[in-house]
Amino acid sequence: MALIKTLQFLLILFLSAQSFAQDEEIKRSDFPNHFFFGTSTSSYQIEGGFVEDGRGKSNWDVFSHIPGKIKDNDTGDVADDHYHRFTEDIELMSSMAMNAYRFSISWTRILPKGRFGDVNRRGIIFYNKIIDNLLLKGIEPFVTIHHHDLPDELDKRYGSWMSSQMQEDFVYFAKICFEEFGDRVKHWITINEPNLVTLMAYIRGVYPPAHCSPPFGNCSAGNSDIEPLIVMHNMLLAHAKAVFLYRTHFQKKQGGSIGITAVGHMYEPLTNHEFDIEAVDRALIFNFAWVYDPIVYGDYPKEMREVFGSQLPSFSKTEKSIIKGSLDYICVNHYTTLYTKDCLHSPCSNGGDRPIKGFLDTTGYRDSVSIGDPTGVDRFFVVPRGLEKIINYIRQRYPNNPIVVTENGYSMPPSDGKTLEDIINDTKRVNFHKNYLASLVRAMRNGADVRGYFVWSLMDNFEWIDGFTTRFGLWYVDFQTLERHPKLSAHWFASFLGGNLHQLTKSSSIIDKKKNTFHSLTYD
Numbered sequence: 001m002a003l004i005k006t007l008q009f010l011l012i013l014f015l016s017a018q019s020f021a022q023d024e025e026i027k028r029s030d031f032p033n034h035f036f037f038g039t040s041t042s043s044y045q046i047e048g049g050f051v052e053d054g055r056g057k058s059n060w061d062v063f064s065h066i067p068g069k070i071k072d073n074d075t076g077d078v079a080d081d082h083y084h085r086f087t088e089d090i091e092l093m094s095s096m097a098m099n100a101y102r103f104s105i106s107w108t109r110i111l112p113k114g115r116f117g118d119v120n121r122r123g124i125i126f127y128n129k130i131i132d133n134l135l136l137k138g139i140e141p142f143v144t145i146h147h148h149d150l151p152d153e154l155d156k157r158y159g160s161w162m163s164s165q166m167q168e169d170f171v172y173f174a175k176i177c178f179e180e181f182g183d184r185v186k187h188w189i190t191i192n193e194p195n196l197v198t199l200m201a202y203i204r205g206v207y208p209p210a211h212c213s214p215p216f217g218n219c220s221a222g223n224s225d226i227e228p229l230i231v232m233h234n235m236l237l238a239h240a241k242a243v244f245l246y247r248t249h250f251q252k253k254q255g256g257s258i259g260i261t262a263v264g265h266m267y268e269p270l271t272n273h274e275f276d277i278e279a280v281d282r283a284l285i286f287n288f289a290w291v292y293d294p295i296v297y298g299d300y301p302k303e304m305r306e307v308f309g310s311q312l313p314s315f316s317k318t319e320k321s322i323i324k325g326s327l328d329y330i331c332v333n334h335y336t337t338l339y340t341k342d343c344l345h346s347p348c349s350n351g352g353d354r355p356i357k358g359f360l361d362t363t364g365y366r367d368s369v370s371i372g373d374p375t376g377v378d379r380f381f382v383v384p385r386g387l388e389k390i391i392n393y394i395r396q397r398y399p400n401n402p403i404v405v406t407e408n409g410y411s412m413p414p415s416d417g418k419t420l421e422d423i424i425n426d427t428k429r430v431n432f433h434k435n436y437l438a439s440l441v442r443a444m445r446n447g448a449d450v451r452g453y454f455v456w457s458l459m460d461n462f463e464w465i466d467g468f469t470t471r472f473g474l475w476y477v478d479f480q481t482l483e484r485h486p487k488l489s490a491h492w493f494a495s496f497l498g499g500n501l502h503q504l505t506k507s508s509s510i511i512d513k514k515k516n517t518f519h520s521l522t523y524d
């Protein structure tokens, strides 16, 4: 009975996905043929298998095991159990006709103790299987080398990103990735969101290593005004040195390309006062250009140098020469647009008047009215025009660079997702992607050279400090049974891209039968 009901429900979902497809204004043919449509994930958020096959302990293993750090005290020990279910998960992508997939490599699966220990071959075998299975399905791998999870060993030894030694460790890790996977991986992203890491780990102190100081937070160590500048500097130089290595030893032979990705919110002035309008520029500079000006032009924005003086680290002449131009494309993770309020000319609380914040506050509300529909993440609102605007900004500030949207996605507010049927019937997520894709098309018609669009995320997963309470997936994951179910949005993408998801879900047993068995390649 329950099964019949589920099948009926899925059929209704499928039919509504069809009708969405009919009255929508966005088509696959609005994008170039070779455009990449993919989903995005990261190792710690989906893999689980945290002590298996020689994987070492990461900063997130340690942190998530401290009670009180993660919602419901959850951890990524199991997460989506992707470590054992990756073949099924690749089927999910394939059923939606996605032609690309962005994932990250768990540093401690490859190097359990960074460069202070051996290479773990079993980790390399795992990623070889993923890459080979993707390619078998015609799915292009986009590989993030480092996405938040790093060896605990490096935190303990020298404070990871607070030390310039981390540059050497990162390059050591990147080299192994290029050597082992670069024959098949043609799209690399060195580091995920250094600007988010500085904010969450070293300003607010809510990600490991939980460094901060008042008024930003209440940590046992840290300095929210200074440490973010040092951490960013080390991350940028680690990126630049890895790109230098790739270009001098691998790129010619392997023929791939490489970049980095930053989180790029868009901003609009809270009022039409010129000070709030100027604060929009500062917000973009102090959050986004902080990452990309050095990488494109070889130095930090002059506005930041003026404010921070010698507190902002400097690049030596040699460093400048390797960081400048150290990218083949600009990647951006875009989720929201926020209002900016100037704090240079009028007082603000909570650190908005600090240099590290660019002397401004951001908010999602003007006179209690939100800038767009609220989502399941505090301060993320649905503002589709923001994607066009941030792409325009990138195109104008950094002309002649291809652009990839490496993350864009929607999490449903808990109040909208009361039952499983509500969560799966995610019409708001469908509209989110339709409207953001339409906005992306406008940016491309303005002249932006956009090469790909990646949905965050393939499936519900461990959303860092939100644990499993925030669901971004196109596929629903039952965290008790670990079964995956397509949401309406998965059906929508399948129908948008010409996939065959209907067949996959009509007989859900296909998934179980095929679990980890369809790949025919052998590994030793």
Ligand SMILES: *[C@@H]1O[C@H](CO)[C@@H](O)[C@H](O)[C@H]1NC(C)=O
Pocket: 067, 068, 071, 072, 073
């Ligand atoms: C998480 O752990 C802390 C400390 O042991 C405890 O006080 C809290 O109630 C736990 N929270 C949940 C949701 O279990």
Ligand SMILES: *[C@@H]1O[C@H](CO)[C@@H](O)[C@H](O)[C@H]1NC(C)=O
Pocket: 218
């Ligand atoms: C900061 O932490 C201390 C000690 O744990 C506590 O007494 C204080 O209330 C906290 N302050 C804030 C603003 O959270």
Ligand SMILES: *[C@@H]1O[C@H](CO)[C@@H](O)[C@H](O)[C@H]1NC(C)=O
Pocket: 012, 013, 016, 421, 425, 427
């Ligand atoms: C899905 O939700 C929409 C409203 O957002 C509603 O009109 C529709 O009937 C729902 N479909 C199913 C199958 O529950």
